[in-house]
Amino acid sequence: MTGCRLMRKLLSALIFTFIVFFRPPLSEAAQTFSLSMPAGAEVTMQDPEAVLPVTVTNNSGSTRDIREIEFNVDTAKYSFSASTVPPPGWCVTSFTAGTIIFALTQSSGICGTGSTSAEVSPGESLTFNITALPSAASADVAGDTFTSVRVLTQSNFSRAGAMPAWTRRSIEALLSAAPSSVGAGETITLSMQATNRSTATQTTINSAPSPPTASSAIVTNTAGPFFGSTALNGDHADSATIINVGSTAEFPSTGTIRVGGEDICYSAKTATSFSGITRGCNGTTAATHVSGSVVYGLTAFSLLPGETGTVFWEYAANSSGQVYFTARAANGASTAKSTTVNSNIVLIGDFTASLAITPVSVISGQVITVEMLAVNNGTTALIDIAPSALTPCGGGATETFVSGPSPASVSSLAPKGSGVFYWTYRVTGSIGQAYCLSGSALAGGPVTTDPVTSNTGTISQYSATVAPATIASGSVNETFTWTVFNGGACAIKEVDIATPASGGDWNCSSVAPPSGWSASCANTVRFRSNSSANDIPSGGSKSFSITFSTTESVSSDKTAAFPVTPVPRTGCGGAEGTIGSYVTVTAYGAALFHSPAGPIYADGSSAYTVTATLTSGGNPVSGKTVTFSTTNGSLSSSTALTGVNGQATVSLMAPNSAVDTTAVVTAAHVNASASDTVNFTGWTKANLQYWGGLSPAAAVCGGSYSFTVSVRDISASVPMSLTTSSYFSFNDSSAGGGAVYKAYLDSPVTVSSSSTRTLTFGSPTSAGGGGGVKVSSSFLEGTFMPAANSTPPPESGVFFTDGGTNDQYRAVTDNITVSGDCGAVSVIEWHEMR
Amino acid sequence: MRLGSRGASIVAVIIMLAIVTLLGTVFVALFTGSLERSTGAALSARALYSAEGGLEAAIGHLKEAPASLYWTWRDGYLGKPAGSGTVDVEVLEYENRDSTLAASVKCEPFESTITAAGANPSRTVYMALSWGTSNNMGLELYDNTIADCSNPLASANLLASSVTSNMPEIIRYRVTDAAPATLTYTARVSGTTGDVYQLRISHPDEAAFGTGKTCGQPAGPPFKKCMRAVISLGKAQNARREVFAGFSK
DSSP: OHHHHHHHHHHHHHHHHHHHHHSOOHHHHSOEEEEEOOTTOEEETTOTTOEEEEEEEEOTTOOSOBOEEEEEOOTTTEEEOTTOOOOTTEEEEEEOSSEEEEEEEOTTSSEEOSOOTTSBOTTOEEEEEEEEEEOOOSSOEEEEOOSEEEEEESSSOEEOSOOOOEEEESEEEEEEEEOSEEOTTOEEEEEEEEEEOSSSOBOSOEEEEEEEEESSTTEEEEEEEEEOEEEBSSOBOTTOSSEEBSOOTTSOSSEEEEETTEEEEESEEOSSEEESOEEEETTOOOOOBOTTOEEEEOSOOOBOTTOEEEEEEEEEEOSSEEEOEEEEEEOTTSSSBBOOEEOOOEEESSEEEEEEEEOSEEOTTEEEEEEEEEEEOSSSOEEEEEEOOOEEOOSBSEEEEEEEEESSOEEEEOTTOEEEEEEEEEEEOOTTOEEOEEEOEEETTTEEOOOEEOOOEEEOSEEEEEEOSEEETTOEEEEEEEEEEEOSSSOEEEEEEEOOOSSSOOEEEEEEOOTTEEOOOSSEEEEEESSGGGSBOTTOEEEEEEEEEEOOOOSSOEEEEOOEEEEEOTTSOOOOOOBOOEEEEESEEEEEEEESOSOEEEBSSOEEEEEEEEEETTEEOOSOEEEEEESSSEESOSEEEOOTTSEEEEEEEOOBOSSOEEEEEEEEETTEEEEEEEEEEEOOSOOEEEOSOOBOSEEETTOEEOEEEEEEEOOSSOOEEEOTTOEEEEEOGGGTOOOEEEEEESSOEEEOTTOEEEEEEEESSTTOOOOOEEOOTTOOSEEEOOOOOSSOSSOOEEEEOSSSSSOEEEOOOSOEEEESSOSOOEEEEEEEEO | OHHHHHHHHHHHHHHHHHHHHHHHHHHHHHHHHHHHHHHHHHHHHHHHHHHHHHHHHHHHHHTSSOHHHHTTOOOOEEEEEETTEEEEEEEEEEEEOOEEOSSSEEEEEEEEEEOOOSSSOOOEEEEEEEESSSSOOEEEEESSOOSOTTSGGGTOOEEEEEOOSSSSEEEEEEOOSOSSEEEEEEEEEESOTTOEEEEEEEESOOTTOOOOSSOOOOSSSSOOOSOEEEEEEEEETTEEEEEEEEEEO
């Protein structure tokens, strides 16, 4: 019995010894990781912002953690970018064009391989968004992959499964839908700007699918594709044999153009005209066209390497809602495509609102700006427009109200008019938490927009903004300012900004560090704090400027990367982190100016004419949609087409303000934009505003009319006693006519402060008495808005007078339609010729 | 005696037949002439109606909005159906050069641009001079500006003249230069110093033809730039009637 026990013990010991000394090393054999990418992953050639989203999975059979990983790529195809932002808790420990190594951010702030909570444990996955510059090829390249991926720490990992693969695309595409807000029944113009990023000429460029897919059935495609656009230069009769335009640069030497509903075939062109034409070809009917009409091409174009072309479609907005469009750009053979791109969202409805927040990456405690754009797409004016209170939309971060809305309200919005409201909010929370806001706009009546939600931002450890974010091709002596926000726990002692290393003509001429910092020009400009007292404290920010004596000249829009790396002061435990910042160099140049020089009164009626000029290579660009926005007041329209001189014009109606104020107007086309600041003088007198109720809204020329309008004195304390010298007027100058309707107030009326009155204008003279005033038979047919004109003639809008104390010109923001046998002529001579 | 009576009857019958035949012939001739005359008058009236219809159509087109497109319309019509006929319409610029002679002659330059565009490109210069005094006046058309109005042939060629004892003096001249062309002409008025006259000039549009409502004197040369004239030629078979209208907005 004792012997048996001994034997069992010996056997157990033998087995134990065997297991201990001869078993396979489990930790060596089972350490595997897998790699994956989203299905259909793709990047665009020569895109400095291209991201390879590779997910690393530490397979569940492993017993060790992934703390350091290396990615290698064929440098003939890709160059890793210093703009790569590592996942939270990770850092880039080594970087070359062909190799990038990620490791863990240690508690000391350095990059290392010591265990932290960010390591990828068995069964866990982590996505690395690796920024890389894809090289150009002659056509799309499928099956691109890493040359190798290795887990360096912990050791003995091996890859299980296949390498992830993705596709390199030849064409860069940008989809834009304009206007961003329309009424039902109106037209949306969708444009796809396609840039050939490959090394070969790509022919017969179109979209795939064509037309692009709408996200909702509330729109239908009605026209297109059109290839290139310009504008008519001068009015053209239906018999015109030469078609003069702003530029024919986007059109082939022979082909077909479309103006309105007419196709015009041509066999020759100059720089500014088409000839050898057949009017009304393709079964269409020759028609007259007014100057400035958009001219589209019907003949598909080719793109040389680096060239840009634009394809257009038109969609009918059938019912209210939201819609966006999706497509790729593609050549005729489908061997060269773009990635799938989405357009901006278009809101459809009589009264719409949109919300936008900036910036979209902040540190905790940073203040953001919220903008609400309210647009009147109806046929009558909206009165007393104001936004609702905003509510957080549950992104995790906390949005705390700071100020706004500014302005509190807009007195009226004409049809097609838009107004803007601003708030500021402070965002707090943890890194990675999101923030956004919701709200709506309301107008007297009451009318309310659908509730809308803003875009979403994220709290980061560091954030950086760069201004300007867009420059025109070939700009010189351009100064860029980066504002770096420190959301980490440690002070930042150094900010490194890498400038474009090659492929451009960026020459740093000077730097401007903040007080107590120093720096000098270099490929990577290192701004260094001279002492810890001058560091960027936790929660603080500082601005850093670099001036370039020369920049790049491009034939198509190009993005230049300026990675920003804040370096925390050592000993605190903070970590470095690179932030991507980008500047777009646009082929288009944009400029903005206003008239009159100003200031004008902030009276809700005075207006600036704001004109944007779009150029390319110094030449005007016609037939393109320019989008306007403002920080104050209301715009007559949010979009306008450039004419043959490259100019697009809208009116900026003043806000109501008792104190001096300003507005920044911005005009944008694709990536090009320009801003202009205008000034307003506060209006402190009685302030009568059109409050709706224009009646009648239609008149027959030759008929006699009295018009009634409602007005409100929005002054809280100053009433106004109107005399019968007050008048209401409108004219047909917008149709090229010279007729004016002018009727005086029927009888004196006092409008108390903060009250509303209905006024009747029907007196032929300032003596009052009513009776109606004739709309001249020479008045041209059309729809006319009585905008305020403070320097008549011609008279327009309402002139309120109390004898001089509070005299004011005010706009009526509703339309009057004049019809009938209008435009009568005066016959001077009529006889039979013998 | 019986034979003599019978013979007399035969002769009488023959004479009667001859008379009846003659009367019939006369009646037929009279009826046919009247018919021809009345048919011609009807066609002429139709031609006039067509001409006036063409005039109305052109004026209706010219006064449409926008003025920038329609008031500057100059294509005209050619063979446009109007009523039971057709009409050719020429659209011209119309100028009022009423003035008073400060000397025995006065020169009025004007510009015309000739194009090939349109159904019936304007080619006519039509001038009418009238006055209120008993003095006779004359009107001439030259093919250029005139440096010395008392010696016009030193700087221009005489294209047409109307120096009669009648009033008004009228010149109608058709431009034959090839299109496109910008041409300058001069109307030369002759009379007695102090004569007050009305001179209306219709011609192809000058280059700076405008759309203003009031045709005030523009800066620069004394060109008026915003009035219109239409010459409308109505046709009904062989009948032709032509009407003229000058008008402003």
